[in-house]
Amino acid sequence: MARVFGIETAIDNNVGKKEFTQLAQNLLSESDPALHNQAIMEFGALQCVPGSPDCNNCPLISHCRAFELNTISKLPVKSQKTKVSNRYFNYLFIEFQGNTFIQKRTAKDVWQNLYEFPLIETDQLLSSSELIENDYFKSLFADVTEANILKTSNPMKHVLSHRVIYAQFISIKISNLSKSFNQFNQIKINDLDDFAVSRLMELFMEKLS
Numbered sequence: 001m002a003r004v005f006g007i008e009t010a011i012d013n014n015v016g017k018k019e020f021t022q023l024a025q026n027l028l029s030e031s032d033p034a035l036h037n038q039a040i041m042e043f044g045a046l047q048c049v050p051g052s053p054d055c056n057n058c059p060l061i062s063h064c065r066a067f068e069l070n071t072i073s074k075l076p077v078k079s080q081k082t083k084v085s086n087r088y089f090n091y092l093f094i095e096f097q098g099n100t101f102i103q104k105r106t107a108k109d110v111w112q113n114l115y116e117f118p119l120i121e122t123d124q125l126l127s128s129s130e131l132i133e134n135d136y137f138k139s140l141f142a143d144v145t146e147a148n149i150l151k152t153s154n155p156m157k158h159v160l161s162h163r164v165i166y167a168q169f170i171s172i173k174i175s176n177l178s179k180s181f182n183q184f185n186q187i188k189i190n191d192l193d194d195f196a197v198s199r200l201m202e203l204f205m206e207k208l209s
């Protein structure tokens with residue numbers, strides 16, 4: 001439920017337990033609640049598993065907020081995990097005819113309302129071969145004829161109060177646009193400076209100029 005509805009409330013405290021219980025109650029099938037509950041449990045055990053959910057074969061993919069926002073690896077949130085954590089950000093610096101793509105960060109964890117490149121968050125930084133096997137990466141570039149990975153930056157470490165962010169920037173040149181990019185703002189690379197971004201993004205952009 002946390003993933004499908006994109007809920008960031010921790011599931012293991014009183015507030016979260018209440019919220020998820022209420023949501024489960026609202027969803028419950030009145031005609032066959034036992035079968036409904038069994039199906040939900042099996043979906044969590046077989047399909048939407050914690051580590052690597054099989055999103056590309058999921059019947060809920062078009063309704064799944066976490067898939068849409070690429071927050072699958074962060075959900076569900078557990079309160080004890082949010083105290084100090086390492087995060088691994090793979091940023092996609094996508095070039096198309098002098099333009100690139102950015103999005104406003106809405107998650108409340110870090111850098112809320114700042115802009116950033118399309119992001120794939122993982123349990124560790126990805127190699128190029130791991131990247132092209134990533135489900136989100138594959139769905140993003142599915143309709144792109146050519147997506148050439150030009151280079152990957154050196155890993156960068158950025159320490160925040162409760163998190164250590166390890167990031168890399170992957171430069172990708174594409175041959176054509178696809179609908180999957182509609183979720184982002186397409187801007188001129190030269191206009192990147194007009195947007196409020198994190199210090200981490202700034203450090204990468206300084207190397208571009």
Ligand code: SF4
Binds near residue numbers: 058060066067
């Ligand atoms: S699309 Fe992926 S994250 Fe969303 S419900 Fe399906 S398996 Fe879970």
